[in-house]
Amino acid sequence: MRAYLSLFSTLLAASSLAAPSAPQWRFDLKKTTSGIVALEAIVVSPSLVVMFDRASDDPLQINNHSAWGALWDLETSTVRPLDVLTNSFCASGALLSNGSMVSIGGDQNLFPGNPAIHPGNNAIRIFEPCASPDGEGCTLFEDPVNLRLAAPRWYPSSVRIFDGSLMIIGGTHVSANFYNIDPENSFEFFPPKDGGVVRPSAFLERSLPANLFPRGFALPDGRVFIVANNQSIIYDIEKNTETILPDIPNNVRVTNPIDGSAILLPLSPPNYTPEVLVCGGVAVDPSIQPAELSSQMPATSQCSRITLTDEGIAKGWEVEHMLEGRTMPELVHLPNGQVLIINGGRSGFAAIHQVRDPIGNSNADHPVFTPSLYTPSLPLGRRISNTGMPSSNIARMYHSTVTLTPQGNILIGGSNPNNHTVLPGPGVKFPSEFRVETLDPPFMFVERPTIGKLSKTVPFARSVTVPISIPSNLKGVTTQVSLMDLGFSSHAFHSSARLVFLEHTISRDRKSITFTLPPSGRVFPPGPATIFLTVDDVTSTGVQTIVGSGNSPPTLE
Numbered sequence: 371m372r373a374y375l376s377l378f379s380t381l382l383a384a385s386s387l388a389a390p391s392a393p394q395w396r397f398d399l400k401k402t403t404s405g406i407v408a409l410e411a412i413v414v415s416p417s418l419v420v421m422f423d424r425a426s427d428d429p430l431q432i433n434n435h436s437a438w439g440a441l442w443d444l445e446t447s448t449v450r451p452l453d454v455l456t457n458s459f460c461a462s463g464a465l466l467s468n469g470s471m472v473s474i475g476g477d478q479n480l481f482p483g484n485p486a487i488h489p490g491n492n493a494i495r496i497f498e499p500c501a502s503p504d505g506e507g508c509t510l511f512e513d514p515v516n517l518r519l520a521a522p523r524w525y526p527s528s529v530r531i532f533d534g535s536l537m538i539i540g541g542t543h544v545s546a547n548f549y550n551i552d553p554e555n556s557f558e559f560f561p562p563k564d565g566g567v568v569r570p571s572a573f574l575e576r577s578l579p580a581n582l583f584p585r586g587f588a589l590p591d592g593r594v595f596i597v598a599n600n601q602s603i604i605y606d607i608e609k610n611t612e613t614i615l616p617d618i619p620n621n622v623r624v625t626n627p628i629d630g631s632a633i634l635l636p637l638s639p640p641n642y643t644p645e646v647l648v649c650g651g652v653a654v655d656p657s658i659q660p661a662e663l664s665s666q667m668p669a670t671s672q673c674s675r676i677t678l679t680d681e682g683i684a685k686g687w688e689v690e691h692m693l694e695g696r697t698m699p700e701l702v703h704l705p706n707g708q709v710l711i712i713n714g715g716r717s718g719f720a721a722i723h724q725v726r727d728p729i730g731n732s733n734a735d736h737p738v739f740t741p742s743l744y745t746p747s748l749p750l751g752r753r754i755s756n757t758g759m760p761s762s763n764i765a766r767m768y769h770s771t772v773t774l775t776p777q778g779n780i781l782i783g784g785s786n787p788n789n790h791t792v793l794p795g796p797g798v799k800f801p802s803e804f805r806v807e808t809l810d811p812p813f814m815f816v817e818r819p820t821i822g823k824l825s826k827t828v829p830f831a832r833s834v835t836v837p838i839s840i841p842s843n844l845k846g847v848t849t850q851v852s853l854m855d856l857g858f859s860s861h862a863f864h865s866s867a868r869l870v871f872l873e874h875t876i877s878r879d880r881k882s883i884t885f886t887l888p889p890s891g892r893v894f895p896p897g898p899a900t901i902f903l904t905v906d907d908v909t910s911t912g913v914q915t916i917v918g919s920g921n922s923p924p925t926l927e
């Protein structure tokens with residue numbers, strides 16, 4: 371049998387040295403479609419992904435009407451509808467410390483043909499932990515009268531914080547054709563703090579009008595980094611103060627409707643120094659009205675990276691470039707610490723039919739079909755590559771999603787720059803996209819390490835020993851244990867996504883591993899996690915647990 375080289379050396383060698391039998395990255399189109407546009411997606415169990423769309427005229431039916439929620443089964447690549455009461459269009463969400471998934475906000479508008487709809491902009495939707503592998507009997511809990519956000523929020527974002535609750539950021543009230551002209555410039559929490567009163571945000575005020583879906587990250591000291599438009603801050607939840615950071619350089623904007631994306635790079639012990647990367651968007655001034663913008667305006671290739679220490683902030687953003695411009699890209703953590711750059715187009719904007727030269731209803735054009743990999747540890751200028759990456763032929767434009775799965779591959783769905791279902795046909799370049807693909811890394815096609823089951827919860831700062839197996843051909847030159855929140859994908863952003871590398875030792879017989887959990891909920895907010903073992907760039911299937919007590923987050927009056 372041919373010896374398998376590590377993924378990294380395979381990638382480096384791929385251009386010069388033909389290695390015909392070496393496993394490659396590949397796209398895999400699933401036979402079943404998602405039935406709803408996968409406009410939002412979050413992994414909620416080892417085998418299930420919750421997907422949301424707008425309440426509309428999707429083909430998937432439930433109780434005699436079009437569904438707009440669904441459970442995608444990662445084991446069988448099949449879908450089952452989920453009954454949703456409120457309109458989940460352009461919502462956000464995350465997992466809480468007790469394992470429940472919470473989806474928040476949405477559209478207050480109703481869809482004429484679909485009878486079973488309630489306004490969504492104050493909505494809180496709860497999906498309790500689901501033990502059934504295929505989702506049978508698992509439902510969403512909603513109580514639109516009693517369980518509500520303090521403020522109406524369409525296009526908000528959210529992030530799980532150090533006490534395991536959600537911080538909910540910004541949004542618009544009712545109107546959101548393009549810019550945020552009806553803003554909710556505040557934060558709130560779920561469960562509520564401050565007696566359920568919202569906290570006004572000067573930052574959100576300043577970052578109008580291109581500040582929909584702000585990108586926020588919980589930092590390892592418990593504060594929250596937020597970027598919106600071309601501005602960024604660190605917000606101190608406990609003191610209710612903001613520290614203003616430098617603007618994103620070169621007039622580049624990164625939030626809806628001028629979407630780039632952002633990611634908190636992997637955190638490593640012992641210092642867990644936070645670094646943020648933002649990529650894509652468009653270099654354009656948002657005082658320009660949409661009627662003066664065009665779907666053909668080139669997106670930026672700029673990525674900007676900042677280290678969130680005093681020294682790093684003084685140095686400011688370091689600029690590097692993707693292989694192409696991208697509007698609406700998404701940035702996804704891979705267990706080995708690389709970042710996948712995927713989806714989006716080379717020109718234009720988010721939102722529907724607002725700028726000049728629309729392509730059908732799309733404000734964006736020139737889909738990018740080939741993903742790239744960003745390697746944070748490489749020197750500036752050498753970090754981004756698409757060597758060895760395959761190309762899809764499915765455009766993933768506005769309203770697309772992507773998520774890493776517990777299996778270790780990447781699930782991709784959605785795309786719909788239309789107000790309702792538009793089927794493929796002559797002259798339709800960007801239809802409502804129901805096709806689902808995975809992007810499968812090379813390690814899916816070789817013998818992989820395995821990692822044994824964990825207990826339901828694992829406490830902070832504790833060392834845990836579990837059985838593992840490592841294929842004999844892997845030397846173990848590099849070993850990584852990654853503790854991950856797989857995040858909530860919506861509008862070119864992965865809310866709450868996180869990768870913390872764990873200190874670990876592998877037993878001499880390579881049959882067990884001992885790793886140490888992060889010191890506190892500031893480094894990894896208490897809640898569900900997927901743990902992967904990577905040996906010489908070959909990654910195991912992930913195992914799931916809850917870090918912390920598994921208790922419900924506090925309500926603070």
Ligand SMILES: *[C@@H]1O[C@H](CO)[C@@H](O)[C@H](O)[C@H]1NC(C)=O
Nearest residue numbers: 431432433434435453485486
């Ligand atoms: C769906 O519609 C059919 C025909 O109109 C009716 O017989 C059936 O009871 C309806 N089912 C539900 C769950 O409402």
Ligand SMILES: *[C@@H]1O[C@H](CO)[C@@H](O)[C@H](O)[C@H]1NC(C)=O
Nearest residue numbers: 600617618619620621622655
């Ligand atoms: C950020 O945007 C503002 C408002 O458009 C602009 O005046 C400023 O120059 C921008 N900053 C940078 C660094 O481009």
Ligand SMILES: *[C@@H]1O[C@H](CO)[C@@H](O)[C@H](O)[C@H]1NC(C)=O
Nearest residue numbers: 546547722723730731788789
């Ligand atoms: C889609 O909906 C938006 C917001 O309601 C509206 O401004 C726009 O005209 C609609 N576009 C089409 C093509 O129907």
Ligand SMILES: *[C@@H]1O[C@H](CO)[C@@H](O)[C@H](O)[C@H]1NC(C)=O
Nearest residue numbers: 466468470498499561922923
């Ligand atoms: C988790 O906490 C939330 C907020 O208090 C609650 O609504 C939900 O039911 C809890 N879930 C579990 C499994 O306890």
